[in-house]
Amino acid sequence: MEQKFKLKNYMEDVVFSFLDELIRQKQVCTCERCRYDIAAIALNHLPAKYVVTDQGEVFAKTQLLSQQFKTDAVVELLRAIDIVRKNPYH
Template sequence: MGKKLCLKNYMEDVVFSLLDGLIKEKNACACERCKYDIAAIALNNLPPKYVVTESGEVFAKTQLLNQQFRTNAVVEILKAIEIVRNNPHHC
């Protein structure tokens, strides 16, 4: 039997890898609710990068090295930080 396949939006990994640093840089709220709100807003405005196989995952990771790809993610996260800062949902 083959390996179990899994469908994953690799863009989630990209956003979460950048999130903490950008939140700290912008001195934004770092509570769990705000982090997830920021991530959700950013991900809704970024193209998904779904992977199924190990080779697909390798391809997606090479895209992360592309400066424009990373820049697009940073821009959307920064926009999301401002949205959440102006409309927080935490206590």
């Protein structure tokens, strides 16, 4: 039986896990366009964490436990929120 693999940037999960709470705290537009603009800007400034196997995803999740890893994601999200707040595309 052939195993199917899927390439995934685990950093996307990290960004989206913090995104909505930070948007609420910073009182910025919650429309889908602004949410995705914020996520895209943040992801472009964070290192990609690609995984292929379930084992790789488990490894990436253990890195999430690192305080620096969380801090980096939150810092980039806050920077992206500020950019989108000043220049929304709607």
